[in-house]
Amino acid sequence: MSATSAPSASTPDAGPLPVQPRGRPRSAAAGTAVIESVLRLLEEGVTVSELSMERIAREAGVGKATVYRRWAGKEALMLDVLRSMDERNPELPGTSVRDDLVALLDFLRRRGLAKRSSAVMRTVVAEVQARPRVWKEYHETVVSARREAFLAVLRRGMASGEIRGDADPELLIDLFVGPMLARVVLHEWKELPEGLAERIVDTVLQGVRPVP
Structure with a gap:
């Protein structure tokens, strides 16, 4: 500084x-x-x-x-x-829990692409990440709002029976978001192709749908 x-x-x-x-x-x-x-x-x-x-x-x-x-x-x-440089959470289609989860996750994919293509964004993110107190405040405002959007969709899915009622919504967020963040943050050489959000959501949903 x-x-x-x-x-x-x-x-x-x-x-x-x-x-x-x-x-x-x-x-x-x-x-x-x-x-x-x-x-x-x-x-x-x-x-x-x-x-x-x-x-x-x-x-x-x-x-x-x-x-x-x-x-x-x-x-x-x-x-x-x-x-x-941030964007508001996307408008959700509301057609199903699956479609809303895809919309939220694809938003993160596009943000990852924007970061990769913008030298300015990479510079600012690196600067803020290097200051733990500032990075914590960013998480408590911007990032927490995104997490709340995921929580609302997941709780709706649990209430409607699209997701098992005994699932841990906080853990589910990590299961949905983790693979995308791994590519964006940890493995920046990996591609972020269209359809990745759908593949992640469908894979996780297979394991958390109620068993007939």
Whole structure:
């Protein structure tokens, strides 16, 4: 992190990243300009370590105080940069539990492809992963929302009889998501072809459907 980061943003056990006040109504536009400036600089080849809050403010055309009012330091800013590149959970077809699970899992597949094709995304993800407290906060917000979407579908399947009622929904999430994440994170040389989500979902569902 840059030496200009606030001390609280670099202390491992300092607790959750501070929530910054929104400020005047125009601060939303200023915040967008700051995040877009960070993304543009990264696209131009500037490394995260080379980014200072002063340079970011200058590139965004805002005062340094405006940046610090919204983010306590570069860690908090990079977390919002990562969030800005994320997408909401997909709309679910609702035709069956199987189709909804495929939609959620295929969303992760496409996110994996986007990460592989985007040098900027890889840079930001690596930067945030290197800071456990920031990565934990990302999981508690963005990733937990995805997990809740899976839980809702699985519980619906258990209630409708499409999935065994004695199954552990938390374990089922790992069974569905694990193979996709293994390819995205651990085995990046492996392909993420269309139809992979369907194959994973159908394979797991064979083992968790109620026995007649």
